[in-house]
Amino acid sequence: MTSRMKINDESSRPIGVFDSGIGGLTVVKELNRLLPNEKIIYFGDTARVPYGNKSKETVIHYSLQVAYFLMKKKIKMLVIACNTASSVSLPTLKRHFHIPILGVIEPGAKSAIAASRTDNVGVIGTLGTVKSNSYKKALKKIKRSVKVYQHACPLFVHLAEDGWNKNKIAQMISDEYLKSFKGKNIDSLILGCTHYPILKQVIQNSAGKKVKLIDSGRETAKEVNRILQKKCLLNIHKKTEKNHSIFYVSDFPHKFKDVSQRFLSKELKHVHKVKL
């Protein structure tokens, strides 16, 4: 077997995507759009969602379990499409496994800095993500002078999952949360939770037209593309019926089908329930 063949072999392997639940499907949607040849093995830890209100040790323990599961599926790269797990578990996972591992925090932070002219960046996310200061740290690491304003928006996840993403109540809640950025002169706002792209319209209304919303999931998909390209791991073969993406969940929530449809913009085939 030549070295060239070896590279091809690895490139046909799937990308592992891991989320605490189904929010990560918004990241899969972006990956599908940007990298249509790539096969995805998704794991949504729906039996233990949300991670956002769990302790650091618990989140790391769960993340390792899921990563081991995905590694057994011979993935070529791992995307942690969960802000909480990204901010808490990334260093541990990188120590344990020797494939490229990417979280959603750094790509989001990088893009926010690039988009900002005022050097005032806003971050919204779950309470866990905001309290961890992970975006703030990532932003400051890239540009020390940047001023970071954060606000937790805990109800957004539930608005997105219940399909209340465009109504008057969603708008009022969004206005209430985003009040805290008034007068801060922010011009880029990181959507620091994979559920939030579903609420993009109401968030944009509250933030005003001048603020650029940074979709961490979309930025992560771009970064995946860059990494795979650099490592000659892009899949050049098209997906087939037999060689498709596979979705695993640790439990089937009641509204799983509705929500996945809304998040992925297409019907979710090949979903399997597994016990870790």
Place this chain on the structure above:
Amino acid sequence: MTSRMKINDESSRPIGVFDSGIGGLTVVKELNRLLPNEKIIYFGDTARVPYGNKSKETVIHYSLQVAYFLMKKKIKMLVIACNTASSVSLPTLKRHFHIPILGVIEPGAKSAIAASRTDNVGVIGTLGTVKSNSYKKALKKIKRSVKVYQHACPLFVHLAEDGWNKNKIAQMISDEYLKSFKGKNIDSLILGCTHYPILKQVIQNSAGKKVKLIDSGRETAKEVNRILQKKCLLNIHKKTEKNHSIFYVSDFPHKFKDVSQRFLSKELKHVHKVKL
């Protein structure tokens, strides 16, 4: 040891209270009020909350784990202060353990029937509780002619936990959910989730003055009193500093302290984290 002494010995044992998270603290509050001598051993499965969107098998599996944990603490009675676990796991738990076991569904249903003159009863709860039809079945079992109207209010849990329980947004969300009962002539409405008593005021506003709100937790505490009395298991000794209630959680959520304060109306002492 005489039989009399044996009874006394058992009566000094604690009552086990089990919830998927901290919502069950509203039930503990009612137990403390009605039965101040009773020592409580509480288990809140905060690492795996919520149960409401999990499958039946998962909820039964978790409930058995928690019940075994509490049984080892030598409880004299078990209260399942979680609507989802009550509706899903009660028969299995009753088969496994031979102490009195009480869920929150039946006491709530009984009280709602007693309070209704129109025989039109409303039920609000999580999606899981509503989909299980457990209140409907319990109500129909008591009185076949009763008409039951149900509506899921998934955002209420988060409003209660975030302290948005009295503001304008909470009122709007409550009005939106309770719209579905308009014209149904209901005169009693079951708060079928342990979080909902925190939102009593806005729910009452939406439902109108003529509708009696049935707090399942409060009704359950009354039923606990009746059962313990009947079985000569009421504790006649006052609680002491050394002999106090103990709270176990499977994880410490970020907002644990704030929320427990709001739910229990007093500071929570003696909280331990345990792994099941």
